[in-house]
Amino acid sequence: MSVHVIGAGLAGLAAACALTDRGHHVVLFEAAKAAGGRARSYVDPVLGCRIDNGNHLLLSGNIAALSYLHRIGAARSLAGPAEPVFPFIDLQSGRSWRLHLNQGRFPWWIFSSSRRVPGTGLRHYAALLKLRRARRQDLVADLVGRGPLYRNLLEPFAIAALNTMPDIASAAPLRAVLAETIERGGAASVPRYARIGLSESFIDPALEWLSAKGADIRLGERVTALNPAQATVLAVPPWIAASLVPGLTVPDEYESICNLHFRHSLGQEGFWGLIGGTTEWVFARPDMLSVTISAANRYADIDNDTMAARVWGELSRAFNLPAEMPLHRVVWEKRATFACTPAQLGRRPGARTPNPNLVLAGDWTDTGLPATIEGAIRSGNNAAAALLQPIG
Known part of the structure; x- marks a missing residue:
């Protein structure tokens, strides 16, 4: 089967790789002259060197992202500590400290004052139990927004994961992130980041892998209309998807x-x-x-x-x-x-559309996760699976 994948960000690349791996011929369209979307590297003329358009921290529990890197031969392109250690500096007190989780699933680290968050005792970690029960309408700050654990760990972690301030952010996606990482123990919480750059880890190896497998990659080619009879993965930003698919509800904040x-x-x-x-x-x-x-x-x-x-x-x-x-x-x-608010979460569509030939991918679709690299890659996998399931 020939499949058109529109958009060569991480969601589109993940879908293209999954479909290609299943033996389908992929034609990958990208309106920009370079692939990668919001996860790419480029040479900055002011600095005179190559930079990422943004920094991203992964964890070893991000199974979809790590599987994607393994598929395209880039698993060794990540760097990071050998253990689940997170260094922090408090700008107000000047104090440096490290959160150091143990490898196993049971959180022995909360019993060690040298491993846990400064100023916290066992009672503070009841906030993690509250997060396990979080619903979409629960806000992060209302649920756990008090005490040293919140200030020194949960608040910065929530802002980074959700890209939304905790006083308006839903706690449900944060619960999903914690369930796949910290709650599974330190072995699922080892930090990882691109050793050289995002393109060198996530984008360039994928393009090379796809080309070697026979995919047709068309950079700088914008798609302005969809063919309803053509098997298509639409992996573009939500506002573009809404302009191409009449009646589609997408996040709009x-x-x-x-x-x-x-x-x-x-x-x-x-x-x-x-x-x-x-x-x-x-x-x-x-x-x-x-x-x-x-x-x-x-x-x-x-x-x-x-x-x-x-x-x-x-x-x-x-x-x-x-x-x-x-x-x-x-x-x-x-x-x-x-914006990862309860209202915006309700506007996330699934991968499927009324047209069985058209599926959606993007970190803004309903993956259960916030808009992260893991969510983007998982959405591409979901879209590929949804497109293939009706044809067996």
């Missing part, structure tokens, strides 16, 4: 992400969570210090120069860096993800 890249070597590679400031997650590579700020609509009125100065000031305090700001770039993804 969005949150931005702000990424800042500084041309500075920290002298070590790794990642850190920063608490108590604007900066949230820091990724250090040999020649670059990159920062990710999620749920960034709250900072939309701050100009780039002010944002860069604020963030560099926090980095200087956290890592004892020079006060003079190095060459930098501020990158905004204005519609990075849908």
Whole structure:
């Protein structure tokens, strides 16, 4: 069977790989001249080096993402610690600490003051039990928004995973993330990130794999209308999907992400969570210090120069860096993800449409997960399965 996959972001690439692996001929369309969507790398002319358009942290429990990398031969392209360790720096107190989970499923780490979140006792971890019962209408902050565990772990984790502020974000997708990672123990919670860049891990190997398998890849070719008789995976942003599929209900409220890249070597590679400031997650590579700020609509009125100065000031305090700001770039993804609110979750469609020849893929479809790399790849797998099931 010949299948058209429209959109070469992670969802479209995952669907294309799954279909190709099943022996179907894929024609992959992408309106942009480069594949990858919101998970790609490019050469920045200001910095004079290659950067990601955003930083992404995976966990070893992200089975769909890791299986995808294994399929395209890029499983060794990720970096990260050998253990489930998460380093944090509190910008207000100046204290550095590490969350260190144990490998097994039973959380022995909460009984060790050196492994758990500072200032927490056993009673604070009852919040995790509350999250296990979270429903779509439950808001993260209302459910667990108190105490040191919330400030130092659950709040930054929720903002990063949901890309929505906890006072309006549904707790149900956060429950789903925790169920597949931390609740399965440290073995499912080891942090992973692209060693070189997102394109080098997720995009370029997939394109090479698809080409070697005979797929037809058409970059820079926009599809403006759908053929109802053609087997199609529509893996485009929700607003484009709605314009191509009459009557389709999709999320229509969005949150931005702000990424800042500084041309500075920290002298070590790794990642850190920063608490108590604007900066949230820091990724250090040999020649670059990159920062990710999620749920960034709250900072939309701050100009780039002010944002860069604020963030560099926090980095200087956290890592004892020079006060003079190095060459930098501020990158905004204005519609990075849908807003993960109860109302918007209700607008997520499934993979199937009334036309059995047309299926949907994208992190905005109803995967049960928030809009993450894991969710995007899982949506592509779901779309491929839905398209193939009617024909056996």
